[in-house]
Structures are given as C-alpha cells and as structure tokens.
Amino acid sequence: MTDHPDRPDERGDSLLAGAHSRRSFLKGMGLAAGATAVLPAAVAAQPDERPAAPEIPGVRVLGRAARPITLRVNGQERTVTVEPRTSLLDALRGPLDLTGAKEVCDRGTCGCCTVLLDGKAVVACLMLAMDAVGHEIVTIEGVADDPRYAKLIDAYCENDAAQCGYCIPGFVMSSAALLAKTPNPSPEQVKAGLAGNLCRCGTYTKIFDAVAAAAAKGGVA
Numbered sequence: 001m002t003d004h005p006d007r008p009d010e011r012g013d014s015l016l017a018g019a020h021s022r023r024s025f026l027k028g029m030g031l032a033a034g035a036t037a038v039l040p041a042a043v044a045a046q047p048d049e050r051p052a053a054p055e056i057p058g059v060r061v062l063g064r065a066a067r068p069i070t071l072r073v074n075g076q077e078r079t080v081t082v083e084p085r086t087s088l089l090d091a092l093r094g095p096l097d098l099t100g101a102k103e104v105c106d107r108g109t110c111g112c113c114t115v116l117l118d119g120k121a122v123v124a125c126l127m128l129a130m131d132a133v134g135h136e137i138v139t140i141e142g143v144a145d146d147p148r149y150a151k152l153i154d155a156y157c158e159n160d161a162a163q164c165g166y167c168i169p170g171f172v173m174s175s176a177a178l179l180a181k182t183p184n185p186s187p188e189q190v191k192a193g194l195a196g197n198l199c200r201c202g203t204y205t206k207i208f209d210a211v212a213a214a215a216a217k218g219g220v221a
C-alpha cells in the first residue's frame, strides 16, 4: 500500500459548466498475499478441498481458498469472497462493481486507483482486500454522493480539469484528502498533495487550479 500525504466512462458534455451533474461527471471519469499475511478477525473460514499449503514455522498461512470478508465501503457493509491475493482495487472493481477507481499501472505508480482509507489517500492496487477489513473505505462513487465534496467536484468541472478524464477520479480523491487535512493549501502543497497522481494528458495546471478554487470556496468541509 502506498500512502501519499494528502491525496468516471463518459466525458464531454457532462464537463461543461452548467450542463454537468457531479454524478455523471465522476461516473464518466471513470472506478501472495503471501503466505505471511495476517488473517483479519472478520475473515471467516470457508471449506477448501484443495490440499493445505505446507506449514512454515512461525508463519500463519492464509491461502489458498477464497474467503468471505466484509468491507465497509462508502458507508455500507459489503461482503465479498476474495482470495488472499486479491487487491482492494480488484475487489472494488470486480465483485463490488465500483469501477470509478481506475486500473492503469497496477503497481502503485499512477494514482488512478486512489481511494480513501480512514480519510487517507491510498492506491488500491497495492493493498490487499483482506487488509482493508475494519477500515473505512471511500471511493469516488462515495464522494460523488456526498455533498461535502460538491464544491471540489464543481471546481473540477468549472476549471475544465479533465481532458480524457481517465486520471480524474484518482486526482479528485487525492484532492479530497489534501483539502481535508490542509483546507487552504499553498500551490506547493497542492503539487505535493497530488504528487502521487499522473495525468497522461498533462492537464496538471487546470487540476491545480481546480483544487485552489475548491479551497477558496470552502474546500470539503
């Protein structure tokens, strides 16, 4: 899991100021374990007819079977069955059908899969779903439905921050984390807060402008 500090499939018309809805904008912009991983208490055992993995002294083995876990996502308890190796991103985009977090690099480089975990921006591709048990997960879908983030999303739209839009859910999540922690960030703080997100279209200037505009309007309070 990479934790960067303060961090929808349509585009076009929905981005035009006055013609967009935040929901359509965000929807459009978009969302082993190793044998040594620790089994969360909420993970229940499930029958597995395959042979058990070999014992390793001092190591608690999770695998190999998929197991049901309960994740708290966007304020709701959601139970999914995942293998110990399943990333949080795959759990979100697969069984949970929350596709706003994008899978691009799948290795913690681009930030397109950014979600909030207990309020902090994290890249979901580098976190195991089982490790997210017991934490509060917020995705871009949750942000889109939360009026606290309306000014931020409006600022992205009003500043034409998106070109292709594929990176935007991740940027919005990182921006939300940044503004929650630093309500009035300096330009340098904005850049630092979004440093974990990459935009192939290079629309950084407008993204930074959007965050500054959101801060000026009261941020995410």
Ligand code: FES
Pocket: 102, 103, 104, 105, 106, 107, 108, 109, 110, 111, 112, 113, 114, 123, 124, 125, 126
């Ligand atoms: S897909 Fe997770 S950081 Fe790129």
Ligand code: FES
Pocket: 161, 162, 163, 164, 165, 166, 167, 168, 198, 199, 200, 201, 202, 203
């Ligand atoms: S707007 Fe295209 S990748 Fe950022």
